[in-house]
Amino acid sequence: MKEGTAALVTATRAVMRVAHDHHSADDAPQAGAAARAIALGTLRWYLRLAPAIGQLLTRPAAGMAPAVHALLVTAAHQVVYSRNAPEGVVDAAVDATRALDAPRASGFVNAVLRRFVREHGALFAKLDADPAVRHAHPRWLVDALRKEAPGRLEDILAGGNERAPMTLRVDLSRTSVAAAQAACAARGIASRPLAGFDAALVLDSPAAALDLPGFAEGLLSVQDAGAQRAAALLAPRGGMRVLDACAAPGGKTGHLLEIAGGDIDLLAVDSDADRLERVAGNLDRLQRRARLACLDLRDAGALAGEAPFDRILIDAPCSATGVIRRHPDIKLLRRPADIPAFARVQGAILATCFAHLAPGGRLLYATCSVLAAENGRVVERFLASTPTARLDGPPEQWWPGVGAPTDGFHYASLTKAPGT
Numbered sequence: 001m002k003e004g005t006a007a008l009v010t011a012t013r014a015v016m017r018v019a020h021d022h023h024s025a026d027d028a029p030q031a032g033a034a035a036r037a038i039a040l041g042t043l044r045w046y047l048r049l050a051p052a053i054g055q056l057l058t059r060p061a062a063g064m065a066p067a068v069h070a071l072l073v074t075a076a077h078q079v080v081y082s083r084n085a086p087e088g089v090v091d092a093a094v095d096a097t098r099a100l101d102a103p104r105a106s107g108f109v110n111a112v113l114r115r116f117v118r119e120h121g122a123l124f125a126k127l128d129a130d131p132a133v134r135h136a137h138p139r140w141l142v143d144a145l146r147k148e149a150p151g152r153l154e155d156i157l158a159g160g161n162e163r164a165p166m167t168l169r170v171d172l173s174r175t176s177v178a179a180a181q182a183a184c185a186a187r188g189i190a191s192r193p194l195a196g197f198d199a200a201l202v203l204d205s206p207a208a209a210l211d212l213p214g215f216a217e218g219l220l221s222v223q224d225a226g227a228q229r230a231a232a233l234l235a236p237r238g239g240m241r242v243l244d245a246c247a248a249p250g251g252k253t254g255h256l257l258e259i260a261g262g263d264i265d266l267l268a269v270d271s272d273a274d275r276l277e278r279v280a281g282n283l284d285r286l287q288r289r290a291r292l293a294c295l296d297l298r299d300a301g302a303l304a305g306e307a308p309f310d311r312i313l314i315d316a317p318c319s320a321t322g323v324i325r326r327h328p329d330i331k332l333l334r335r336p337a338d339i340p341a342f343a344r345v346q347g348a349i350l351a352t353c354f355a356h357l358a359p360g361g362r363l364l365y366a367t368c369s370v371l372a373a374e375n376g377r378v379v380e381r382f383l384a385s386t387p388t389a390r391l392d393g394p395p396e397q398w399w400p401g402v403g404a405p406t407d408g409f410h411y412a413s414l415t416k417a418p419g420t
């Protein structure tokens, strides 16, 4: 099999796993860089490409072998978004039918893709009138964003298709941003600080983490600048008892320990034992220590036996609609019904954790969702039923968008009335 065909076959399988089998792209078997780039690009534009391919089919795509449909969409991505010659892409797709156990579809694939090469300009001219197709986002999400952020809709949708920058967090207790930038430059890795984010360094182009000077020793971590707001807003100090309630894989756990500037007693909790192991691995690299516990925090009794905490971070499980530019599969995997389901879990975790907040203590409720149903409305409902809780001030909302310095994040800071 030619190299181009092999990459197309691997990418097609990855696209099928997400679009047809509803698996996260992160769970995909390891693929080479070329196949991975094709798969991610196809997932990014799937909701624009699939309707265009659909216009060329005489029968509904649902009746077609999933591998053949995924191949058509993946090859269509190559035609529109790569520099490869369209004829070469069609030939590779025809070859790929054999490896995908669909050799009898080769004539059909050839005919559909040849028409797509000729007609895609006209097809998109018609379909792109709809912003959900133009920006390849699910319609339910476009409708929700139109309500949440009407003035920013186009910007957020277009930003969702950008490649996010690789941003580092510098451990300011061990080095400085200027020193880390100089060390990166010495290895030919260009970067720049980010105004308003004191520990952030944005790389001009992505690099392998292990090539970063000081990464193995924990001086640097890879973390979006928006995620770096969590530890800054919670501001734990030495001597405090801190709960990191949904901790895995431990990005924010490490930052909390770095920022505390002294000994804190930190309990990192997650309900997923495998993911909790990644927290342990990350803390080893950072040369930091915490207590780890695998607990389901929907259970009101999960923290029984723990003394009250001075600071609590809840980085709640959510739709992740703020990080679509990094994880384009989210556009295909999330369903509208997921949002109220997440909100129920978020409310339950909030109630369990707040019950273990010390009087006068601070709890930061965080998500990487941009939907009020998982943010403001969860917190409002909680405040309405909890007289001892109060909102510290307006929540901090980071919107994703074109050229946005951060992913989309929401932070609401709550305190418990003293003496309760």
Ligand SMILES: C[S@@+](CC[C@H](N)C(=O)[O-])C[C@H]1O[C@@H](n2cnc3c(N)ncnc32)[C@H](O)[C@@H]1O
Pocket (backbone or CB within 6 Å): 245, 246, 247, 248, 249, 250, 251, 252, 253, 269, 270, 271, 272, 275, 295, 296, 297, 298, 315, 316, 317, 318, 345, 349
């Ligand atoms: C947004 S991720 C946390 C990311 C992490 N804070 C970081 O910065 O690396 C949400 C986490 O919540 C965990 N989680 C989901 N449901 C939970 C529950 N009921 N109790 C505790 N943790 C839960 C998930 O396993 C997931 O690791």
